[in-house]
Amino acid sequence: MSWKYALGQYIKSPEKFPNDVTLDTPDFVVIKDAFPKSHIHYLVLPKAVKPDTHPLKAFEDDNLYEKTRAMVEKVEKMVAVEFIRTKGYSKDVKIQSGIHSVPSMNHVHVHVMTTDLSSPRLKNRTHFNSFRTGFFVPFRTIPDLKVPSLDAWMVSQEKLIKGDIVVDGENFGNKFAKAKRRLDEDFHKATIHGIPEEVEDDDYRVMEMIS
Amino acid sequence: MSWKYALGQYIKSPEKFPNDVTLDTPDFVVIKDAFPKSHIHYLVLPKAVKPDTHPLKAFEDDNLYEKTRAMVEKVEKMVAVEFIRTKGYSKDVKIQSGIHSVPSMNHVHVHVMTTDLSSPRLKNRTHFNSFRTGFFVPFRTIPDLKVPSLDAWMVSQEKLIKGDIVVDGENFGNKFAKAKRRLDEDFHKATIHGIPEEVEDDDYRVMEMIS
DNA sequence: GAATCATAAC
DNA sequence: GAATCATAAC
Ligand SMILES: Nc1ncnc2c1ncn2[C@@H]1O[C@H](COP(=O)(O)O)[C@@H](O)[C@H]1O
Ligand SMILES: Nc1ncnc2c1ncn2[C@@H]1O[C@H](COP(=O)(O)O)[C@@H](O)[C@H]1O
Numbered sequence: 145m146s147w148k149y150a151l152g153q154y155i156k157s158p159e160k161f162p163n164d165v166t167l168d169t170p171d172f173v174v175i176k177d178a179f180p181k182s183h184i185h186y187l188v189l190p191k192a193v194k195p196d197t198h199p200l201k202a203f204e205d206d207n208l209y210e211k212t213r214a215m216v217e218k219v220e221k222m223v224a225v226e227f228i229r230t231k232g233y234s235k236d237v238k239i240q241s242g243i244h245s246v247p248s249m250n251h252v253h254v255h256v257m258t259t260d261l262s263s264p265r266l267k268n269r270t271h272f273n274s275f276r277t278g279f280f281v282p283f284r285t286i287p288d289l290k291v292p293s294l295d296a297w298m299v300s301q302e303k304l305i306k307g308d309i310v311v312d313g314e315n316f317g318n319k320f321a322k323a324k325r326r327l328d329e330d331f332h333k334a335t336i337h338g339i340p341e342e343v344e345d346d347d348y349r350v351m352e353m354i355s
Numbered sequence: 356m357s358w359k360y361a362l363g364q365y366i367k368s369p370e371k372f373p374n375d376v377t378l379d380t381p382d383f384v385v386i387k388d389a390f391p392k393s394h395i396h397y398l399v400l401p402k403a404v405k406p407d408t409h410p411l412k413a414f415e416d417d418n419l420y421e422k423t424r425a426m427v428e429k430v431e432k433m434v435a436v437e438f439i440r441t442k443g444y445s446k447d448v449k450i451q452s453g454i455h456s457v458p459s460m461n462h463v464h465v466h467v468m469t470t471d472l473s474s475p476r477l478k479n480r481t482h483f484n485s486f487r488t489g490f491f492v493p494f495r496t497i498p499d500l501k502v503p504s505l506d507a508w509m510v511s512q513e514k515l516i517k518g519d520i521v522v523d524g525e526n527f528g529n530k531f532a533k534a535k536r537r538l539d540e541d542f543h544k545a546t547i548h549g550i551p552e553e554v555e556d557d558d559y560r561v562m563e564m565i566s
Numbered sequence: 567g568a569a570t571c572a573t574a575a576c
Numbered sequence: 577g578a579a580t581c582a583t584a585a586c
Contacts, residue, residue, distance in 0.1 A: 147567060147586060179568070246568045264475055267568095269580085321579060358576060358577060390578070459577045478578090480570085532569060 151175075151251040155191050166222070167310055172215050177255070178264040181275060182222050183231060183331070185257040195250045198294060199243040200250045200255050203286050212254060216283055227258055234335050242282040244274055245283045245301035254283055262331035269320045270305050277304040362386075363464040366402050377433070383426050388466070390476040392486055394442060394542070396468040399426050406461045409505060410454040413463045413499050423465060427452050427494055430467045438469055442470050445546050453493040455485055456512035465494055473542035481516050481530045488515040 145152065154161055154175045158168040166186065167174035177185040193202045201328055205211040221238050224249060227237045238259040247253070273279060279301055281289070291297045309316040309323045311330075316323040365372055365386045368378040371536055377397065378385035388396040392536065404413045414420040431450050438448045449470040458464070472486060484490060492500070492513055502508045520527040520534045522541075527534040 150567075265568095318580065361577075476578095527571065 151249050152195055155189055162190055170290045171211055174210055174219055181263050181266045181271055182257045184227055186219055188219055188254040190252055193252045199252045216256055218331055232335055241272050242280050245279045245281055246298045260331040262328045266336055269309055272309055273305045279304040362460050362464055363406055366400055385430055389455055392470040392474050392477045392482055393471045395438055397430055399465040399493050400428055401463055408463055410463045427465055427467055435484045443546050452489050456490045457509045469543040473539045480520055483520055484516045490515040
């Protein structure tokens with residue numbers, strides 16, 4: 145099995161990876177991304193898809209899309225809870241779920257992750273742009289996407305990876321290290337490192353969102 | 356001022372870097388290493404040395420060596436205290452102080468650091484070997500070093516940088532990423548993440564060492 | 567996708 | 577020294 149098929153091992157033998165597999169149902173396996181690009185980063189893997197299918201192709205199947213949507217939703221709620229539990233309280237837990245326009249790994253997978261991009265594994269511009277540009281396709285936008293030619297679309301989408309690094313509104317050009325510092329600072333500031341007593345009433349909207 | 360002389364700024368204008376300068380005396384400035392290779396990593400900079408002097412040349416001056424020794428000792432004690440304060444209790448705080456055989460940066464500087472090499476800034480084999488092979492010259496061994504030809508010695512020492520990565524007794528060859536994982540795990544395990552009540556009597560030897 | 571190595575330019 | 581970019585080999 146070449147590296148391109150590495151995600152297949154979790155589908156084939158989830159029991160072999162108890163530390164990586166978070167959820168194992170008849171139709172899905174949910175794993176921790178082995179190289180998480182944010183503080184929390186999961187992959188949702190539908191089991192019944194041919195390994196080399198492009199996600200947009202796979203999700204033309206309304207039934208698969210709908211089942212995956214339900215699982216993604218479930219994992220999003222887990223992420224919110226886990227974030228609050230492990231990272232201390234935060235005013236708002238921001239989560240993004242979606243696919244890469246041109247996945248490197250086979251086996252259809254949906255990224256479900258916090259949006260911080262504050263992680264030791266975020267090492268280059270490609271990593272950043274793959275999650276913060278149009279190269280990242282939010283899961284909910286998939287049904288309305290109009291992609292006449294998948295191949296042409298992929299070629300076009302791939303250019304987004306090479307573009308300038310933009311954090312918030314600020315353009316960092318090719319200064320990845322500087323942008324990374326910013327992302328790490330932003331995460332640190334956004335996370336409340338105080339005692340629970342300091343939490344204000346209006347900070348509970350996340351708990352409501354996930355309830 | 357080219358990058359090679361960047362450490363000179365702390366000597367020239369310590370007041371401009373309050374976040375970096377830990378100690379400023381008539382003869383020394385002590386700074387936090389800007390790219391720390393261990394959890395705690397300081398540089399001791401004697402002020403009265405010409406910028407492009409090799410440390411072994413500078414420390415032939417017994418008076419300078421002795422004054423630096425006293426300052427290094429002082430910083431080592433600070434490091435021990437800081438480690439216990441910030442990283443949680445640990446059974447033994449291991450500290451290494453010394454110079455690189457072939458420094459890249461000018462302005463004589465002595466590294467005073469914990470030995471963990473567990474740091475996001477440790478990024479390659481060169482970093483590792485520069486602190487874990489004979490390329491790193493412990494400060495206390497300097498007076499007894501016999502180096503007839505500094506140039507020849509440096510050429511020879513430089514080869515150590517290219518060697519296999521060895522952690523504890525284990526040879527990691529060129530597998531830096533794997534070695535780094537080990538270093539991070541080791542640090543995590545060595546550091547006690549429990550409550551003070553779990554500390555045993557014989558764990559206080561560090562405090563005695565520094566008292 | 568990750569990781570090692572080499573190479574400019576600062 | 578740090579950082580960006582390109583390149584094999586997996
Ligand atoms: N062996 C692996 N196990 C788990 N996750 C992986 C593995 N190899 C790569 N990944 C992750 O899989 C994702 C593949 O990205 P992409 O194909 O661009 O959607 C990335 O987020 C990787 O960090
Ligand atoms: N601008 C800087 N400020 C503080 N420390 C630095 C700076 N640039 C490099 N360093 C550190 O200086 C040390 C120089 O290493 P060396 O010359 O090999 O002894 C390394 O540990 C670097 O991380």
